[in-house]
Amino acid sequence: MHSVGGFGGGTTAARRAGGSKVDQAYLALKRAIVSGALAPDAPIDKNEWCAIFEVSRLSITTAINRLAFEGLVVVEPQRGSYVAKIHLEDVRQWMLMRRALEIEVVGVCAADMPDDAIAALGQNVAYQMAAITSGDLQGFHELDTRFHRQMTEGLRLGRVGEVLDPIRTHLERVRRTLLPEPGRPEGTFREHEAIFRAIAAHQPDQAKNEMANHLDRVSRELQSFVVKHPGFFED
Incomplete structure (x- = not known):
């Protein structure tokens, strides 16, 4: 049995989010998978999740089926439900799309981002340093995600x-x-x-180069990680 004791934050957040118990279970399971609390190929114990959310097996099965549709869970007859491995080809294509879009966006940021949005981006960077100094890995992750989102928001690029x-x-x-x-x-x-710094200095070419360097490093480190942890991935 894979204990869910480490998923308390996810289940609490799901309950606060409201919605049906099926929705709450779905959100908690999704957070556990995305965060890595449930590792690739880990079994999903329906009885445990039924006990946590006080719902029937049918409700948990419905939540699991939604995650299977999204490609996060694999359901096999006679074997049960397992966290899906990460498909490398999908990751390569997603990285390609992200690289193309974010490099263009950061160039526009360096040319046209309003001063108040640049100041907010700088504040985010300062908070990132504080999170690292205090060892707050979760806080740093949230700031990292926010940093990239602030670029499209600061330019009001809603469609992008x-x-x-x-x-x-x-x-x-x-x-x-x-x-x-x-x-x-x-x-x-x-x-x-x-x-x-490139955005604040209004240097579009430099900003694009720095973003390319950033995203390319992620791709290189992913390849290195795959070599060390092949069981997490599949082609």
């Missing part, structure tokens, strides 16, 4: 954000997996700081 947000969600499991690697938060912070 609508395209990027699902891509980032798909890549969330990969990012969460890489973040605990030694030196990764510090490296990410330095790259974010370089991106911010």
